[in-house]
Amino acid sequence: MKKYFVEIRLRKSLFDPAGEETKRIIEEFGFTTVSQVEVSHYYAISGDITRPLVERIAKELLLDPVSQQMKVSQQNRGEKGVITVDVWYKPEVTDPTVFTVLKGIRDLGISADLSVACGKKYRIYGTLQLNEIDTLCRKVLVNTLIQNFTVTSGDEKTAL
Numbered sequence: 001m002k003k004y005f006v007e008i009r010l011r012k013s014l015f016d017p018a019g020e021e022t023k024r025i026i027e028e029f030g031f032t033t034v035s036q037v038e039v040s041h042y043y044a045i046s047g048d049i050t051r052p053l054v055e056r057i058a059k060e061l062l063l064d065p066v067s068q069q070m071k072v073s074q075q076n077r078g079e080k081g082v083i084t085v086d087v088w089y090k091p092e093v094t095d096p097t098v099f100t101v102l103k104g105i106r107d108l109g110i111s112a113d114l115s116v117a118c119g120k121k122y123r124i125y126g127t128l129q130l131n132e133i134d135t136l137c138r139k140v141l142v143n144t145l146i147q148n149f150t151v152t153s154g155d156e157k158t159a160l
Contacts, residue, residue, distance in 0.1 A: 001047060004054040007071045007121055008062050009040035022122065025140055034126035042086060042121040043101070047114035061104045078152030079123070083133060085141055086150045088119040093146045 010016050018039040026034050043062065045054055051072060058070050078084050089095045097118045105114060122141055133151055142149045 002049055003044060003046040003074065004049070004051065005073050005076055006043040006045060006054065006058045006062060007040050007073075008043075008058070008068050009038065009071075009121075010067060011069050014067055022140070026124075026136060029136070029139060031126075031128065031132060031136060033128060034124055036123075036125040038123040040121040040123075042088075042119040044088075044117040044119070045114055046116075048112055049114060053110065053112070057105055057108065057110065060108055061101065076150075076152070078154050080154050081125070082154070083124040083126070083128060084152040085122040085124065085133075085137055086119060086152075087122070087142050087147050088117055088149070090146055090148055 016038055019037040022039055023034060023037040026037065041062070043058075045057065051074075054072055055070075058072060059065070063070050076086065095118055098116050101116045101118065102114070105116075120141075124136075128136065133153070137149050137151065138144055
């Protein structure tokens with residue numbers, strides 16, 4: 001069984017309203033060292049599947065090729081100089097988007113037994129201390145009752 005991550009984000013040339021709104025809220029909480037925030041849709045697709053099939057699902061079902069770009073990978077890696085927060089629903093929480101994606105996959109004629117998780121990826125540009133990142137996640141980015149999160153700073157995954 002393989003697991004792939006699909007990130008769908010706005011093209012760099014376009015204004016990111018979700019990122020700007022998230023940055024504004026972060027600033028309201030007193031975190032003034034954040035210069036930019038980018039928000040992406042994030043999917044984990046697991047099962048007996050190949051990378052070309054994941055790319056087909058992403059291109060034909062998840063991506064708006066005019067305004068968005070995609071990235072498919074098997075590992076979730078950080079980026080140098082960027083704090084990355086991945087937010088996923090907890091396994092026991094029902095996410096209706098998952099059902100829609102799975103139906104779309106079947107509508108594409110793909111009959112493989114797959115599991116899908118939907119989440120958000122936040123790229124935070126700026127300097128924050130570990131305790132500030134934890135506070136930011138718990139007060140702004142994540143509803144810890146129904147969501148889990150992981151933080152990657154640079155190339156290091158940080159457990160909070």
